[in-house]
Amino acid sequence: MAEVNLQPVVRVEHLSKSFGEGTARVEALRDINMEVFPGQVVGLMGPSGSGKTTLLHCIACILEPSSGRLTLDGDTVYDGHWLKADLRRLRLDKIGFIFQYPNLLPFLDGTDNVAVVLDLAGYSSGAARKRAMELLEYLEVGHRKHAMPRQLSGGEAQRVAIARALANRPRIILADEPTAPLDSARARIVMDLLRRIAVDQQAAIIVVTHDEMILDRFDHIFRLRDGRLETEAAPKAAALPV
Ligand SMILES: Nc1ncnc2c1ncn2[C@@H]1O[C@H](COP(=O)(O)OP(=O)(O)OP(=O)(O)O)[C@@H](O)[C@H]1O
Numbered sequence: 001m002a003e004v005n006l007q008p009v010v011r012v013e014h015l016s017k018s019f020g021e022g023t024a025r026v027e028a029l030r031d032i033n034m035e036v037f038p039g040q041v042v043g044l045m046g047p048s049g050s051g052k053t054t055l056l057h058c059i060a061c062i063l064e065p066s067s068g069r070l071t072l073d074g075d076t077v078y079d080g081h082w083l084k085a086d087l088r089r090l091r092l093d094k095i096g097f098i099f100q101y102p103n104l105l106p107f108l109d110g111t112d113n114v115a116v117v118l119d120l121a122g123y124s125s126g127a128a129r130k131r132a133m134e135l136l137e138y139l140e141v142g143h144r145k146h147a148m149p150r151q152l153s154g155g156e157a158q159r160v161a162i163a164r165a166l167a168n169r170p171r172i173i174l175a176d177e178p179t180a181p182l183d184s185a186r187a188r189i190v191m192d193l194l195r196r197i198a199v200d201q202q203a204a205i206i207v208v209t210h211d212e213m214i215l216d217r218f219d220h221i222f223r224l225r226d227g228r229l230e231t232e233a234a235p236k237a238a239a240l241p242v
Pocket residue numbers: 019020026027028046047048049050051052053054055
């Protein structure tokens with residue numbers, strides 16, 4: 001019988017984050033609990049100022065929480081304080097980040113924009129470029145591998161940026177409004193790509209979005225309001241790998 005893998009890739013327990021002190025203190029996140037499983041694509045929604053970016057940045061180990069626990073890919077990385085000395089290495093190994101705008105380096109072609117991450121991770125130049133080209137093929141922009149960013153359409157540039165986020169085979173992919181600059185057809189293409197990546201790589205994908213057009217693309221939606229999660233329904237059983 002197939003074994004059901006119920007270990008979440010992202011586990012957030014009682015996580016809180018405040019900024020400032022005294023009367024200037026802002027409770028940006030209050031007692032957040034969430035789990036995201038392999039193969040899942042989840043949405044993180046909420047009004048402006050509700051804490052979405054703060055939560056994404058805590059999970060990305062860019063921002064230090066104030067309290068709680070964070071476990072990534074079975075490894076507890078924060079438990080009242082960081083448990084890892086080298087957070088940059090941790091991010092390179094475990095996390096891929098997709099931004100609202102592709103932020104491609106304008107002086108590098110599509111291939112090198114992806115390969116640069118692999119250079120940082122210690123790949124040889126040849127191996128980095130080979131993997132970069134494979135990823136561009138996978139994301140159906142292989143024919144644009146030598147194009148400079150200014151020559152790419154918005155959707156093509158976003159796919160190169162997604163390839164870059166995938167370069168190091170991260171188990172966790174965090175996306176901040178990845179479809180905001182795209183029309184609804186291209187937004188759906190990007191969401192379908194993220195779904196395929198989640199399934200193929202058994203990755204957990206968290207997407208911050210305001211985009212009502214893509215709500216049906218999520219396995220589960222976490223809604224934040226004033227730093228609290230409004231719903232914590234169990235993830236869809238069908239989305240769990242067997
Ligand atoms: N560096 C900071 N210093 C002080 N307060 C901050 C800081 N970053 C965020 N905040 C506050 O924390 C709260 C949550 O902000 P956050 O950016 O996470 O919200 P958001 O849901 O991502 O908003 P938006 O949809 O507008 O991007 C807000 O009240 C914000 O003003």
